Amino acid sequence: MTNPAQQTIWLKDYTPPAYLVESVSLTFALAPRATRVVSKIAFRPNPETADRSFFLHGEQLNLLSAKIDGKEVTPDVTEDGLTCPAPDAPFVWEAEVEISPETNTALEGLYMSNGMYCTQCEAEGFRKITYYPDRPDVMAPFTVRIESDLPVLLSNGNPSASGDGWAEWHDPWPKPAYLFALVAGELVNHPDRFTTKSGKDVELNIWVRPGDEGKCAYGMDALKRSMTWDEEVYGREYDLDIFNIVAVDDFNMGAMENKGLNIFNSSAVLCSPETSTDANFARIEAIIAHEYFHNWTGNRITCRDWFQLCLKEGLTVYRDQQFSRDMRGEAVHRIEEVLALRARQFREDAGPLAHPVRPESFVEINNFYTATVYEKGAEVIGMLKQLVGDEGYAKALDLYFERHDGDASTIEDWLKVFEDATGRDLTQFKRWYSQAGTPQVRVTDDYADGRYTLTLEQETQPTPGQSNKDPLVIPVAVGLLNPNGDEVQPTTVLELTEAKQSFTFEGLSSRPVPSILRGFSAPVTIQKDSDDAERTFLLAHDTDPFNKWEAGRTLAKSVLSRMVLNGETAPTSYLDALRAVARDDTLDPAFRSLALALPGGEDMAQSIFALGHCPDPDAIFRACRSLRDAIAAHLSEPLASLYDQMAIDGPFSPDAKDAGRRSLRQSALSYLTRLDGGERATALYAAADNMTEQLGALASLIANGHGQSEVQSFANQWGHDRLVMDKWFGLQISHAQPEEAVSTAEALTQRDDFDWKNPNRFRSVIGALAMNSAGFHQASGAGYAFVADWLIRMDEANPQTAARMSTAFDSWRRYDADRQGMIRDALTRIGDRPNVSRDMAEMVTRMLG
Numbered sequence: 001m002t003n004p005a006q007q008t009i010w011l012k013d014y015t016p017p018a019y020l021v022e023s024v025s026l027t028f029a030l031a032p033r034a035t036r037v038v039s040k041i042a043f044r045p046n047p048e049t050a051d052r053s054f055f056l057h058g059e060q061l062n063l064l065s066a067k068i069d070g071k072e073v074t075p076d077v078t079e080d081g082l083t084c085p086a087p088d089a090p091f092v093w094e095a096e097v098e099i100s101p102e103t104n105t106a107l108e109g110l111y112m113s114n115g116m117y118c119t120q121c122e123a124e125g126f127r128k129i130t131y132y133p134d135r136p137d138v139m140a141p142f143t144v145r146i147e148s149d150l151p152v153l154l155s156n157g158n159p160s161a162s163g164d165g166w167a168e169w170h171d172p173w174p175k176p177a178y179l180f181a182l183v184a185g186e187l188v189n190h191p192d193r194f195t196t197k198s199g200k201d202v203e204l205n206i207w208v209r210p211g212d213e214g215k216c217a218y219g220m221d222a223l224k225r226s227m228t229w230d231e232e233v234y235g236r237e238y239d240l241d242i243f244n245i246v247a248v249d250d251f252n253m254g255a256m257e258n259k260g261l262n263i264f265n266s267s268a269v270l271c272s273p274e275t276s277t278d279a280n281f282a283r284i285e286a287i288i289a290h291e292y293f294h295n296w297t298g299n300r301i302t303c304r305d306w307f308q309l310c311l312k313e314g315l316t317v318y319r320d321q322q323f324s325r326d327m328r329g330e331a332v333h334r335i336e337e338v339l340a341l342r343a344r345q346f347r348e349d350a351g352p353l354a355h356p357v358r359p360e361s362f363v364e365i366n367n368f369y370t371a372t373v374y375e376k377g378a379e380v381i382g383m384l385k386q387l388v389g390d391e392g393y394a395k396a397l398d399l400y401f402e403r404h405d406g407d408a409s410t411i412e413d414w415l416k417v418f419e420d421a422t423g424r425d426l427t428q429f430k431r432w433y434s435q436a437g438t439p440q441v442r443v444t445d446d447y448a449d450g451r452y453t454l455t456l457e458q459e460t461q462p463t464p465g466q467s468n469k470d471p472l473v474i475p476v477a478v479g480l481l482n483p484n485g486d487e488v489q490p491t492t493v494l495e496l497t498e499a500k501q502s503f504t505f506e507g508l509s510s511r512p513v514p515s516i517l518r519g520f521s522a523p524v525t526i527q528k529d530s531d532d533a534e535r536t537f538l539l540a541h542d543t544d545p546f547n548k549w550e551a552g553r554t555l556a557k558s559v560l561s562r563m564v565l566n567g568e569t570a571p572t573s574y575l576d577a578l579r580a581v582a583r584d585d586t587l588d589p590a591f592r593s594l595a596l597a598l599p600g601g602e603d604m605a606q607s608i609f610a611l612g613h614c615p616d617p618d619a620i621f622r623a624c625r626s627l628r629d630a631i632a633a634h635l636s637e638p639l640a641s642l643y644d645q646m647a648i649d650g651p652f653s654p655d656a657k658d659a660g661r662r663s664l665r666q667s668a669l670s671y672l673t674r675l676d677g678g679e680r681a682t683a684l685y686a687a688a689d690n691m692t693e694q695l696g697a698l699a700s701l702i703a704n705g706h707g708q709s710e711v712q713s714f715a716n717q718w719g720h721d722r723l724v725m726d727k728w729f730g731l732q733i734s735h736a737q738p739e740e741a742v743s744t745a746e747a748l749t750q751r752d753d754f755d756w757k758n759p760n761r762f763r764s765v766i767g768a769l770a771m772n773s774a775g776f777h778q779a780s781g782a783g784y785a786f787v788a789d790w791l792i793r794m795d796e797a798n799p800q801t802a803a804r805m806s807t808a809f810d811s812w813r814r815y816d817a818d819r820q821g822m823i824r825d826a827l828t829r830i831g832d833r834p835n836v837s838r839d840m841a842e843m844v845t846r847m848l849g
C-alpha cells in the first residue's frame with residue numbers, strides 16, 4: 001500500500017522523557033488563516049533518565065523563531081517535530097509559530113466551527129498548535145493569553161486577568177498537553193453555581209451560539225447531579241473556581257474533558273423536549289457525567305502513555321454507567337449497556353480489528369478510541385468490583401486517588417492498589433487487559449440425589465496476532481430456580497479460573513433451572529443446550545431482571561434463527577410468552593419495552609454466523625418482518641391497550657419514568673402500524689408536542705411505507721435546526737426498505753444542506769446506511785460502493801472521522817464470497833490512494849489483514 005508513515009509504536013518501547021516541563025506560557029493572537037502562537041516553556045532535565053536528546057513534536061506548523069535562554073537557535077525541523085542541542089540543565093524555550101485554523105478540516109488542533117475558534121487536542125492534536133513534548137507523561141501548569149476581538153475568550157483553569165481584546169487564564173493543576181483547550185467566539189452562556197461539600201463556590205457555564213440558550217437547562221442539571229454524585233459515591237470534589245462547557249457543531253467525537261473547559265459536540269449537550277428524544281436526554285446526561293468524572297479519572301490522574309488509555313476511559317465509562325444506573329434504574333440501564341456492548345464490542349472482538357483492552361501496538365492512536373478500550377474496559381472494572389466486593393473496591397479507589405494524584409499512571413499501578421487494598425493476587429486477572437477476543441463459556445449440568453453440578457468450560461478464539469489464549473478469571477453470577485418458579489439458590493458468584501471447572505450445590509429437592517451470568521457479570525458469551533421451554537420458563541420466572549430479559553432475547557434469537565435457516569414460522573408458545581410480558585402490569589414499562597424489542601439485522605447476522613452459517617442480510621430482514629407481523633397479529637389486543645394506557649397527560653418530563661412509558665408506547669405503535677395502515681402514527685405525529693413522539697411516529701410511518709407528507713412537513717418545520725435535521729436525514733435511511741436504502745441516501749447527499757464536512761451530518765447519512773444491515777449489504781454492492789466513495793472523500797478532509805466509519809466493513813468475513821469480493825475491492829480502493837491518511841491506511845491494512 002502506498003501510504004504515509006506507517007510506523008508502528010510499541011508499548012514495550014516506552015522510555016521516559018528526556019526533559020520535563022516546569023511551566024508553560026502561551027500567547028495566541030487569533031486570526032483565521034494566520035494565528036500566531038508564542039510559547040515560553042521552562043524545561044529541566046529528567047533526573048530519572050540519562051537521555052538528553054531534546055525533541056519537540058510539531059506538525060503543520062510554520063516556525064518563525066526559536067530561542068533557548070534568550071538566544072536564537074536554528075532547530076532541525078522535520079514533518080513531525082524538531083530537534084535542537086539543549087543544555088543539561090534547566091532552560092527556557094521560546095518559539096513563535098503560525099497556524100491556519102480556518103483551513104483545518106481535520107478538526108484536530110486549533111480549528112474553526114461557524115466562526116468560533118476551538119480546539120481538540122486528545123490524543124495528539126497539541127502538536128498542531130505549537131512545538132511541545134506532546135506526550136501524556138509530561139505534565140505542567142499552563143498560563144494562556146488570548147488576543148482577539150471576539151467577546152468570549154476561554155481556556156483552562158481560572159480566569160486571571162482580562163482587558164479590551166484579550167484575556168488570560170491560569171491552570172494551576174499540572175496537566176498533559178492533550179488536556180489543553182482554547183475557545184473564542186460570539187457565545188452566550190447559561191450560568192449557574194455549585195457549592196462543593198467542603199464549601200467551595202464554583203461558577204458553572206454552558207456556552208453556546210446565540211439562539212441555543214434554551215437548550216442548556218438539562219445539561220446544567222445533569223452537571224450539578226454529576227458533581228454531587230462524585231462527591232457522594234467517590235468522595236471527589238471539584239478543584240477550580242470555574243467549570244465551563246462549550247457546545248461546538250463540528251466535532252469528531254462526543255465530547256472532551258479538557259481541564260475546566262469541557263468541549264462538547266453540540267449533539268452531546270444541547271437539548272429540549274421539542275427538539276430532543278428521550279434517548280438524546282439519556283445520552284447527554286451520561287456524556288456530561290463522563291466528561292465531568294474525568295476531572296479525577298483522567299485529569300488529576302492521567303495516563304503514562306496512550307497504551308494506558310483504558311486506565312482513564314474504562315474507569316470513567318464504568319463511573320458514568322454507575323451514575324446512569326442510579327439516575328435511571330439499574331436493570332434497564334444494564335440491559336442497555338449490554339445491548340451496546342454486544343452490538344459494537346463483541347462485533348469488534350470477533351473480527352479483524354480485535355485488540356486487547358490495553359493494546360500492545362498502534363500506528364495511529366486515534367484508531368484505538370474503541371468499544372474495546374472504552375466499554376470492555378468498563379466491564380473489566382465491573383468484574384474486578386465483583387471479585388473484591390463493594391468494600392474492597394471502595395478501599396482500592398481511595399488508595400488509587402491518594403497514591404496517584406498528580407501522576408501519569410499505568411494499568412500496573414491500577415491493579416497494584418487493588419492488590420494492596422484487598423490482599424488479592426491479580427496476576428491471572430490481568431490477562432483481561434492483554435488478551436483480545438470474547439471468551440465463550442460452555443455450560444453443562446447434572447443432577448442426582450439432591451446435588452446439582454454446574455460445569456463451566458471457557459475458550460477464546462484466536463484473534464489477530466494472538467493464536468493461543470490462556471484461561472481468564474471469570475465471575476459467573478448464578479441463581480437456581482425450582483420447577484415451580486421459586487428461587488432456591490439466590491445469586492452467588494462462581495469464580496471460573498480454569499479451562500474447565502465444576503461447582504456443586506447440595507440439598508436440592510428437585511432438578512433446578514439455572515439462571516447463568518446474572519446481571520451480565522462478565523463480557524462473555526454463554527453456550528448451553530437450553531431449549532425454548534427453559535428460556536420461556538426463565539422469561540416468566542427469573543428473579544434477576546437482566547436474565548429475565550436475556551431469556552426473552554435468547555428466545556427471540558432462537559426463533560428468528562430457525563425462521564431464517566429453516567423457513568419455520570414463529571411458534572405460538574413464543575408469541576404467548578411475549579403476550580404475557582406485554583400484559584404483565586407489574587413490570588416496569590421501560591423493561592417491557594426492551595423485552596418487546598426484537599434483535600436487529602446486525603445482531604442476527606452475528607448470531608447466525610456464530611451458529612456456523614453465512615448470514616443472508618435479506619433473509620434476516622424478511623424473517624424479522626414476518627416475526628413482527630406475527631407478533632402484531634397475536635398481541636394486537638394487549639398492544640392496543642398499552643398504546644392507550646401509556647399515553648401521558650400533563651407537561652413533558654425527560655425523567656426515566658415518563659421516558660419508559662413513552663418507550664413502551666412507541667414499541668406498541670411500531671407493531672400496531674403494521675395493522676392499522678398508519679392511522680395511530682399519523683394521529684400521533686400530528687398531535688405530538690415533543691420530539692420523542694414526533695420522531696417515533698415518523699419512524700413507524702416510514703418503516704411501513706407511509707409518511708411521505710410527514711417527511712416533507714418535518715423538514716419545513718425543522719429546517720433551521722441542525723441537530724433535528726440530522727435525525728431527519730438518518731431516519732429516512734435507517735428505516736428505508738433494503739432495496740431503497742442506497743438510493744434514499746444518495747438522494748439526500750444531493751441536498752444543499754448535506755454539509756458533509758460536518759461529522760454529525762456525515763454520520764447521519766453514511767453512518768445510517770452502514771447500520772441498515774440489509775440496505776448496506778444489498779447483493780448489487782451499491783451500498784459498499786456508496787460508502788467507499790464517501791469515505792475516500794472524507795478521508796481527504798478529516799481522516800479521523802473517515803477512519804472511524806470505515807469499521808462499517810469490519811464484519812466482511814462473515815458474508816458470502818460475492819459480498820466478500822466486493823468489500824475487499826472497496827477496501828482496496830480506499831487504501832490504495834496515494835494520499836490515503838495514516839488513520840485510514842492502518843484501518844484498511846488491519847481489516848484486510
Ligand code: ARG
Nearest residue numbers: 122123253255256257366369
Ligand atoms: N477523552 C474523550 C472522551 O472521553 C474522547 C476524545 C477522543 N478524541 C480522539 N481524538 N480520539 O470521551
Ligand code: ZN
Nearest residue numbers: 290294313316
Ligand atoms: Zn472519556
